Amino acid sequence: MGIASSPPVARAVQVVGEVSQRLRPVLDPVLGPVRKYSEQAGGPVRRYGEYVLGIVTALGILITIWAALIYAPTDITGNDQRIVYFHVPIAWVTFLAFFIVFCASIAYLIENRLAARTAGEIHRRRAAGWDRLAWSTAEVGVVFTTLTLITGSLWGKADWGVWWVWDARLTTTLILWFIYVGYLILRSYMGRSATGARTAAVVGIIGFVDVPIVYESVNWWNTIHPSQFVLEGNLPPPMLLTLMIALCTITLLFVFLLIQAYKLRSLTDATEELRAIVESEEEAKLDQYRDFESYSASGRN
Amino acid sequence: MHTPEATYLIIAYAVIWIGFFAYLGWLTLRLRGARTELETVRELVQERQRRDADRAER
Numbered sequence: 001m002g003i004a005s006s007p008p009v010a011r012a013v014q015v016v017g018e019v020s021q022r023l024r025p026v027l028d029p030v031l032g033p034v035r036k037y038s039e040q041a042g043g044p045v046r047r048y049g050e051y052v053l054g055i056v057t058a059l060g061i062l063i064t065i066w067a068a069l070i071y072a073p074t075d076i077t078g079n080d081q082r083i084v085y086f087h088v089p090i091a092w093v094t095f096l097a098f099f100i101v102f103c104a105s106i107a108y109l110i111e112n113r114l115a116a117r118t119a120g121e122i123h124r125r126r127a128a129g130w131d132r133l134a135w136s137t138a139e140v141g142v143v144f145t146t147l148t149l150i151t152g153s154l155w156g157k158a159d160w161g162v163w164w165v166w167d168a169r170l171t172t173t174l175i176l177w178f179i180y181v182g183y184l185i186l187r188s189y190m191g192r193s194a195t196g197a198r199t200a201a202v203v204g205i206i207g208f209v210d211v212p213i214v215y216e217s218v219n220w221w222n223t224i225h226p227s228q229f230v231l232e233g234n235l236p237p238p239m240l241l242t243l244m245i246a247l248c249t250i251t252l253l254f255v256f257l258l259i260q261a262y263k264l265r266s267l268t269d270a271t272e273e274l275r276a277i278v279e280s281e282e283e284a285k286l287d288q289y290r291d292f293e294s295y296s297a298s299g300r301n
Numbered sequence: 302m303h304t305p306e307a308t309y310l311i312i313a314y315a316v317i318w319i320g321f322f323a324y325l326g327w328l329t330l331r332l333r334g335a336r337t338e339l340e341t342v343r344e345l346v347q348e349r350q351r352r353d354a355d356r357a358e359r
Binding site for chain 1: 307308310312313314316317320321324325329331332335336338339342343345346349
C-alpha cells in the first residue's frame with residue numbers, strides 16, 4: 001500500500017475535502033470569475049496577455065540590472081554585495097514556488113477524491129489541472145533553488161572567503177533542493193499514472209515543511225548567513241527600492257516561465273491522452289482480429 | 302576579501318541570466334517538440350477516422 005493511500009493520509013484528505021465543500025459557497029464568488037477566465041478565455045486573449053507579460057518582464061529585467069548596478073549605492077563590503085539584489089528575490093520566489101506546489105498538491109488530492117466519489121468529469125479535469133500546476137511549478141522552483149544556491153555560494157566566496165559552509169541556512173536550502181529534485185525524479189519515473197500523481201502530491205505537501213525551516217533557520221540556529229535584514233528595516237531606501245524592483249521582476253519572470261512550463265505539460269498530457277485512445281482502439285481491433293482468427297481456426301478444426 | 306573589481310558579481314550575474322535563458326530556451330524547444338508530436342498524433346487520428354468512415358460507406 002502506497003503512502004498516498006494509507007489510512008491517515010486518506011482520512012486527512014477526506015477531512016480537507018469536507019472542509020473545502022463547506023467553504024465552497026464562500027469561495028465560489030471569488031474563485032468563480034478566475035476559473036471562468038482560465039477555462040473560457042480563448043487563445044488570442046491568452047496569447048496577447050503572454051506577449052504583454054513577456055515585454056513587461058524584459059523591461060523589468062533591464063530596469064533591475066540598471067538599478068542593481070548603477071542606482072543602488074555601494075555597500076562597505078564592496079561591489080560583490082550587489083549579488084543580493086538577485087539572490088534574495090530568487091530565494092523568495094523559490095518559497096513562493098514551493099508554496100504553490102503545496103497548495104496545488106492539496107487541491108489535487110481533494111479534486112481527485114471528489115472525482116472518485118462522484119465520478120464527475122469536471123473534478124477529474126480539475127484534478128489533472130492542479131497536478132499539472134504542481135509538476136510545472138516544482139520544475140521552475142528547482143531552477144530557482146539551483147540559482148539561489150549558486151548565487152549564494154558566489155556571495156559566500158566574496159564575503160566569507162569560502163564557497164560553502166555547512167551553515168543551517170545553506171544546509172536546509174540544499175535539503176530543499178534535494179526534496180524537489182527527488183519530486184521531479186519521482187514524477188518522471190512514475191509518469192502520468194494516478195499513483196504517481198498521488199504520491200507526488202504527498203511529497204509536495206510534506207516537502208513544503210522544509211520551507212519554514214529554511215526561513216527560520218537564521219533565528220533557530222547560530223549561523224553566519226545574514227538574518228532577515230530586509231524585514232528588520234535596516235536597509236537604506238535606495239537599496240530597499242532596488243530590492244523591491246528586483247523582487248517584482250523576478251516574480252514576473254517566474255510567472256512567465258511557469259506559464260511556459262504549464263503549457264508544455266498540458267500539451268504533453270493531451271498528446272499522451274490522444275495516443276492512449278489510438279492505442280486502445282488498435283488493441284480492441286487486434287483483439288477482434290484474434291477472436292476472429294481463433295473462431296475460424298476452431299471452425300477449420 | 303572584498304574585491305573592488307567585483308569578479309564574483311560578474312560571475313553571479315552571468316550565471317543568473319545564462320541559467321534563466323537556457324531554461325527558457327530548453328522550455329521553448331520542448332514546447333516545439335510537444336506541438337509537433339501532438340500534430341502528428343492528431344493527423345494519425347484524423348486519418349484513421351477518415352479510413353473508418355470510408356469503410357463504413359462501402
